[in-house]
C-alpha cells in the first residue's frame with residue numbers, strides 16, 4: 599500500500615535520506631521545511647495544518663532539538679493537528695539520553711495517534727553535514743569530554759529504520775534506540791577520519807567552559823551555546839547514555855554501519871576536500 603507521508607526536516611541529515619527511500623518505494627512524499635511548498639515552520643503553528651492536510655503519516659524531526667524551550671508546546675500543537683487532520687501514524691526522531699526529549703516522546707505516545715519513537719545517538723554526519731564539519735576542515739577538532747565514549751550512528755541507518763517503521767505497523771507503540779556498532783571517543787573518531795582522508799586532523803581536548811566561550815566568541819547565539827552545553831553535559835556526561843543498541847540490526851537484519859565505513863563513503867563525496875575558516 600502506498601502512503602502520503604509528510605517528512606518534516608525533509609532537507610536535513612536524516613529527513614533527506616528518508617525522502618529518498620520513500621520515493622524509491624513509490625510513496626507520495628511531502629517535504630516539510632521553511633523552504634518547501636506549503637512552507638512548514640516550527641516557529642509558526644499556522645503552517646502546521648497546511649503541511650498535514652491530505653497526509654496519512656508523518657516523520658517528525660524537530661529543530662533544533664526537543665530539549666529546547668518551546669519544543670513541547672510545538673509537538674503538542676502538531677500532534678493535535680495531525681489527529682484532527684486524520685493522520686494514522688507518526689514517527690518521532692528523538693535524542694538518546696535526553697531527559698527533556700522524553701517529555702516530547704510522552705506527548706506523542708499519548709496523542710491518540712499510532713506512533714514509533716526513534717531515539718538516536720549522535721550522528722556520524724555531524725562531521726560532514728553538521729556542526730563539526732568546520733573542525734574537520736580546519737584540521738583541529740577541539741571538543742570537551744575526551745573520556746566520553748559515544749556510539750555514533752550513521753544517518754543512512756537511521757533513515758533505513760525510519761523508512762521501514764513509517765510504513766510497517768508492527769512497530770507501533772515501540773521505542774527504538776539507534777546507535778552505531780561500537781562506542782568511540784573523540785580521539786578515536788578523529789584518528790579514523792585522519793587515516794581515511796589522509797589529512798592532518800588532530801583532536802584537542804578542552805573544557806566545556808572553553809568550548810562555550812569559543813562559541814560565544816564566534817558570535818553564536820546564547821540559545822545555541824546553551825543547547826551544546828546541555829547536550830555535552832546531559833548526554834555525554836552520563837555513561838548510561840553511551841550504550842550500544844542492537845535495534846538497527848533487529849529492524850534491518852544487518853549490522854549497523856561502522857564509523858570507518860562512514861569515513862570511506864564520505865571521502866568519496868569530496869566534502870572534506872574544501873578549505874574553510876574555523877568559526878566555532
Ligand SMILES: NC(=O)c1ccc[n+]([C@@H]2O[C@H](COP(=O)([O-])OP(=O)(O)OC[C@H]3O[C@@H](n4cnc5c(N)ncnc54)[C@H](OP(=O)(O)O)[C@@H]3O)[C@@H](O)[C@H]2O)c1
Nearest residue numbers: 607608609610611631632633639640660661663693720721
Ligand atoms: N545531529 C545529531 O547528532 C542528533 C542526534 C540525535 C538526535 N538529533 C535530533 O535530530 C533533529 C535534527 O537535528 P539536526 O541538527 O541533525 O538537523 P537536520 O535534520 O540536519 O536539519 C534541519 C532540518 O530542519 C529544517 N528546519 C530548520 N529550522 C526549521 C524550522 N524553524 N521549522 C521547520 N523546519 C526547520 C531544515 O530545513 P529548512 O532550513 O529548509 O527549514 C532541515 O530540513 C533534532 O531534533 C535533534 O535533536 C540529532
